[in-house]
Amino acid sequence: MKLKRLLKNKYLFENGLSIGLNNEIVNKYDLKRREELSHEEYLQVLELAALSTSYYYLAKRDYTKKEIYNKLLQKYWEKNPIVKVIKRLEEVGYIDDKEFAISYVKTKKCGKKKIIYDLKLKGITSEVIEEALSFYEEEDELEELSRAWDKLGEKEEQKKIASLMRKGFSYGDIKRVIIKKREEEC
Structure with a gap:
């Protein structure tokens, strides 16, 4: 796999992939002097770069397996190194779909249906969603619903x-909350 140095640590590979690599990777594979990598070395470089990028992403917020996989695939294009990175992140506990789902359920201020929908979009399995739920x-949902109703102000019902x-x-x-609100007004 031929490569070309574009800027200080930005490299362009012959397949069109252009990525920035940290100094550790550049020095490990002596990329400043080389113009070609074997396919195995190319995959190793991508795996190290994807691992580094995943740490950056995870430092900002939690991700599900599907979310981090899609972000890395969009950036690095190769599935095998990304799958290895995902397994590694799971082994050390940086990615845990079950913990993500539980945290999501505890912090979201919306209805149960929306929570289920959002978690499915994020790639959480039905079993994990059921466990997180x-x-x-239910009482918290009704309180949140009541607050949301009040927040909407004087709009039409x-x-x-x-x-x-x-x-x-x-x-x-919603109907229960409306009835309760009407009883409180009387």
Whole structure:
């Protein structure tokens, strides 16, 4: 695999991939002097670069396996090194879909349906979602729903209902909160 140095530590490979590499990788493979890498070396360079990038991403926020895989694949194009990186991150505990799902359930301020939908989009399995939902408090949902209703102010009732349903609250719960609010007013 031929490579060309573009800037200080930015390299362009013959397949069109252009990535910045840290000094450790550049020195380990002596990339300043070389113009070609074997396919195995190329994959090793990508794996080290993807690992370094994943640490950068994970320092900012938690990611699911699917999210970090997609981000790395978009940047490095090769599946095998990325799969190795994901396994490595799981082994050391930097990626844990179950912990992510539990944390997500505890912190999101929306309805159960929306939480399930969002977690599925993030690549969490149904089994893990069910387990995480055991931390979901129905009473907390009704309190959050009541606060969200009040926050919507003086809008028309139907618009409020539609807005809350988009946030994942069930129609039955919304109706319960409306009845409760009306009883409090009387």
